[in-house]
Every structure is written in C-alpha cells, then in structure tokens.
Amino acid sequence: MRAYDPDRPDRESERRSVCLRKLDTLAWAVEGTFELGSAQVGIRTTSARVGAWIDDVLADHRLEAWTDATYSLVIAEDAPGRRGFHILYRGIAPLVRTTDLATVARAFLMEMELHALSERRDAIFLNAAVLGGPRGAALIPSSLTTLLGSRHRLAERWGLALPGAGWAAVDPETGDLVPVASGIGVPADAVEQLVGRPETSVPARCFVDDATPVEAVLFLERERPAAPVSRAAGLYRLASNCLNLPLVGGSGGMEGLGHVAGRADLRAVALGPLPGLVEEIGEAMAEPGRVRALT
Amino acid sequence: MAASRPQVRGDLVVVELDGEAVVYDERSGELHHLNPSATLIFGLLDGSATIRTLADDMSQAFGVPQEEMESQVRALVGQLRRLGLIEGKAEVG
Numbered sequence: 001m002r003a004y005d006p007d008r009p010d011r012e013s014e015r016r017s018v019c020l021r022k023l024d025t026l027a028w029a030v031e032g033t034f035e036l037g038s039a040q041v042g043i044r045t046t047s048a049r050v051g052a053w054i055d056d057v058l059a060d061h062r063l064e065a066w067t068d069a070t071y072s073l074v075i076a077e078d079a080p081g082r083r084g085f086h087i088l089y090r091g092i093a094p095l096v097r098t099t100d101l102a103t104v105a106r107a108f109l110m111e112m113e114l115h116a117l118s119e120r121r122d123a124i125f126l127n128a129a130v131l132g133g134p135r136g137a138a139l140i141p142s143s144l145t146t147l148l149g150s151r152h153r154l155a156e157r158w159g160l161a162l163p164g165a166g167w168a169a170v171d172p173e174t175g176d177l178v179p180v181a182s183g184i185g186v187p188a189d190a191v192e193q194l195v196g197r198p199e200t201s202v203p204a205r206c207f208v209d210d211a212t213p214v215e216a217v218l219f220l221e222r223e224r225p226a227a228p229v230s231r232a233a234g235l236y237r238l239a240s241n242c243l244n245l246p247l248v249g250g251s252g253g254m255e256g257l258g259h260v261a262g263r264a265d266l267r268a269v270a271l272g273p274l275p276g277l278v279e280e281i282g283e284a285m286a287e288p289g290r291v292r293a294l295t
Numbered sequence: 296m297a298a299s300r301p302q303v304r305g306d307l308v309v310v311e312l313d314g315e316a317v318v319y320d321e322r323s324g325e326l327h328h329l330n331p332s333a334t335l336i337f338g339l340l341d342g343s344a345t346i347r348t349l350a351d352d353m354s355q356a357f358g359v360p361q362e363e364m365e366s367q368v369r370a371l372v373g374q375l376r377r378l379g380l381i382e383g384k385a386e387v388g
Contacts, residue, residue, distance in 0.1 A: 250308025
C-alpha cells in the first residue's frame with residue numbers, strides 16, 4: 001500500500017459522493033488496490049502498521065492501479081477520537097465495530113475471501129451471515145449485519161453474537177456450517193501476524209471454527225406480518241443466495257441446502273423500525289420455552 | 296392431431312420438502328419453487344400419459360370435475376414448457 005493522497009487527481013468519484021465525504025476526512029495513512037477474484041478492490045486504513053500487514057497477507061493480489069476505496073479500515077490507535085473502536089466499512093456501511101483488533105482483522109480477511117467464493121467448489125457458499133445465539137447458529141441475510149450492529153447492545157442483551165462475516169460455508173454432505181481454508185492464499189496465522197496472541201480467547205463476533213448445525217434460518221420480509229416460510233420456500237431462497245451453485249452442481253448444492261432447509265427452524269422477520277426488528281430476531285433466536293420480553 | 300405426452304427434463308435437479316418442490320435447472324441456472332399441487336402434477340409428467348389421461352386420473356383421485364382438472368394441468372404444463380422444464384413427446388397413433 002502507499003501513502004494516502006487526499007488530492008489524488010483521479011479521486012473524482014469519491015469527491016462526487018456526498019455520503020463518502022465524511023469518511024474521507026478521516027486521517028487515512030495508506031491505501032492500495034488488490035485484485036480478488038474478478039474484482040479490483042480499493043482498501044485504505046488509518047494505520048500504516050495495518051497497511052503493511054494487508055500488503056503482506058494480500059501480496060499476491062496487489063495491483064499498481066488506483067481505484068477508489070471499497071473498504072475503509074479505521075484502527076483505533078491511529079484514529080484519535082474514535083473511542084477505541086476499530087471499524088471496518090464497506091463503502092459507508094460499517095460491517096464490524098469492535099475494540100478487539102483480532103476480530104476486526106479476521107472480519108477484514110473474511111470479507112476479502114468473499115470476492116473469490118464464486119470460483120470455489122470446496123463448499124456451498126452462501127450470501128448469508130452466521131448469527132450466534134442462545135439456541136445455536138442461524139443464517140441471516142447479510143444485510144442485517146449492519147442493522148444489528150447499530151443496536152449491538154440490545155442484540156447482546158438477547159445473547160446474540162453478531163456475524164463476523166457476510167458469507168457462510170455449508171458442507172454439501174451434512175448441511176452443517178463449516179470453516180474453510182483461505183481461497184485467496186491468506187496464511188492461516190495471518191491474524192496472529194498482526195496481533196500476536198489474540199487479545200481475547202473469544203472473538204467479539206461470530207465466526208465458524210468447527211462444523212456447526214444450522215438451527216435457524218431467518219429471512220427478511222418487506223411486509224408485516226411476515227408470512228410463514230415453508231421448507232421448500234426456504235430452500236428456494238437459500239439456493240437463490242448461493243454464490244457458487246453452478247460450480248457445486250445440483251446434486252451437491254441443492255441436496256446440501258436441502259439438509260439445511262429440511263432441519264432448521266425457518267422464519268421470516270418483517271423489515272421495520274429498530275429496535276423492534278432486533279427484538280424479533282432475538283425472540284427467534286431464544287432457546288425454546290425461554291422467550292422473554294426485554295422491553 | 297397427436298396429443299402430447301409431456302415429460303419433465305431428466306437433467307433437472309428436484310428437491311422435494313413437505314410436498315413442495317424446488318427445481319434447479321443447471322442449464323439455465325434458474326430456480327423454481329412449485330406449490331403442492333404443481334409438485335404433484337410435475338411428478339407425474341414422465342412422458343407416459345397425455346394431459347387428458349393425467350387429468351382423468353387426478354379428477355377421480357381428488358374428486359374434482361374432469362374439465363376443471365384438465366384446465367389446471369394444461370395451464371401448468373404450458374407454464375412449465377415456457378420455462379423450458381419439460382420436453383414434449385408426440386403421441387403416435
């Protein structure tokens with residue numbers, strides 16, 4: 001990565017964006033462009049140290065070309081006034097906001113993997129996030145991650161562990177969520193290279209480290225009340241959000257997702273004002289028989 | 296005029312859950328969700344029977360007037376054909 005130049009002549013598209021402007025005024029240290037899958041991804045960070053780490057772990061993907069920042073990584077130590085939070089943004093959407101550097105680093109790497117998932121066939125990859133909760137793991141629309149993050153305290157009161165990634169890997173044989181190796185050549189110890197031993201033994205976000213059954217799948221409905229979701233409708237929606245169905249093929253992909261839809265509790269939650277949405281998700285994720293009102 | 300004996304394409308991936316089917320057409324990359332009655336009819340489209348024969352059998356099984364059932368089967372077969380999910384088979388003789 002190279003030093004951030006706010007006056008770079010080709011930064012026109014950033015200048016045109018009013019929404020990005022506030023983010024653009026932060027004290028960015030370095031920026032760079034990387035080719036991941038078929039995408040050219042611009043990354044900037046407030047930390048020269050983290051920039052060097054990104055350069056190292058994504059060395060095989062580095063490009064000389066300029067591109068506007070797709071991802072912005074704010075590191076607390078280098079951004080006074082950010083109240084100690086490390087924040088990963090995609091565009092202007094904060095994906096992860098945490099005080100744990102290992103968590104934001106891991107979330108960043110997971111987000112980089114996203115760009116190459118459609119070229120892989122070692123698992124079923126879904127455009128869905130894994131939410132942890134009292135009853136286990138649930139798949140939720142990735143778009144809910146930012147909404148839940150904006151009410152993270154309420155989510156935590158419901159015992160929810162917010163997603164650490166915007167995608168999920170499913171074992172075609174079992175339908176379980178599974179951890180997968182990097183598809184873009186990131187070393188397995190990449191996070192440790194940045195933070196040494198992790199700051200906490202439990203990450204601040206939900207990551208899949210072992211094979212984990214999907215206890216629930218939550219779908220988002222625009223209209224209230226949300227209609228019940230049949231198992232076949234659930235399978236249809238899961239398959240519609242599969243990133244690599246053509247590669248894993250019908251027998252592998254559809255049967256694997258059929259395991260998920262056939263076993264999990266499928267529910268729809270209606271898009272509506274926060275915090276009602278968080279509470280609806282919290283109730284869906286509560287252990288059976290232990291549903292409680294928190295407000 | 297020869298009556299067709301509709302047959303579901305053999306290369307489709309069909310997963311059935313609780314009486315409803317999800318069909319994945321690997322050729323087009325499209326997914327289809329069939330409701331219970333469509334799933335039932337879809338499963339009978341094996342190229343062995345004409346639409347009228349299917350409608351006769353189903354009207355007897357479900358106690359629905361033959362004309363009504365034939366209309367429903369024809370509509371569904373037409374829709375499936377437009378989606379490219381079945382291939383027609385002309386009846387000989």
